[in-house]
Amino acid sequence: MSTSLGDPPTSATFTAAVTLTDRQPEHYDVAYAATTQPCPWPKAYGGDLVAAAAVAAMRTVPDAGEGGKSLHSMHSYFMRPADIGAEVVYEVEVLRDGRGYSTRHVRGYQNGKPVYVALASFAAREPGGSHAPQPPAVPAPETLPSSAEYLAGRSGGTMTAESEAYWSEGRSFDMRHVPGPVYLTVEGDRAPHQAVWVRPFDGLRKVPGLSGAQRDTAALAYVCDYTILEPVLRVLDLPWARPGLVTASLDHAMWFHQVPGEGTLDDWLLYAQHAGHAGSGRGVGHGRFFTRDGRHLATVVQEGMTRAS
Secondary structure, three states: OOOOOOOOOOOHHHHHHOOOEEEOOOOOOEEEEEEOOOOOOOOOOHHHHHHHHHHHHHOOOOOEOOOOEEEEEEEEEEOOOOOOOOEEEEEEEEEEEOOOEEEEEEEEEEOOEEEEEEEEEEEOOOOOOOOOOOOOOOOOHHHOOOHHHHHOOOOEOOEOHHHHHHHHHOOOEEEEEEOOOOOOOOOOOOOOEEEEEEEEOOOOOOOOOOOHHHHHHHHHHHHOOOOOOHHHHHHOOOOOOOOOEEEEEEEEEEEEOOOOOOOHHHOOEEEEEEEEEEEOOEEEEEEEEEEOOOOEEEEEEEEEEEEEO
């Protein structure tokens, strides 16, 4: 979030979330700690944990980085809510280092209890054929209001000033919705799909221990969780400001199809999303990240809790 009134929003929250410090492992091979970032709900943001775990895993692959193995898939479970502004210790177990693939098991601990667990797989680059879906045709991001512009003068009642500030500038990324946001009401049709243009508020900073491509991979893991359940909320007519609405990430899968090239995240990415299923207080969201010129970078699937009293 901006440091003081009138400061422009920055991407510093993301950098802080994925800056790890070394710790002595208690259970596995290597351990790091990261501090969860501020948010206006009771417990830490799920993408905070996914991105920090991805960084922890990347830092243990000896031939990762430019020209070596890159993170290609990650499968996560959220076991307990994590406290905000507190350390999570990520312990990494080295399961395998092969010629073409490496596998890591990551567990996040807080207050001595596991709050998060993931498997992460890394692959070396190989030649071969390719196929990718095409992005949907949507209006350009420059024609759409930012979250701050949309919320200006519209909050109050069910949305606090703290929440407005967070949605407007506290998430490190500018997010612009098609057909419209679901902050206060469900804008547009109650269709099971939407798209979100995403771009950091300013240039992403260096992250200790990571290459630029690895940092950008972590940024995708970080930002993906903010809106992945919104197609479910949209089709159920549940805006974020709905009194009594409780959501939580349950499990999460992400596939990284291409290593982000230099400067990829300096431009807008299109995050195309749809609801796969909703029922029994849970919903499944699907998402695909595309560059502005149509390259398919990553795919996300998440199941989350969607309780509405």
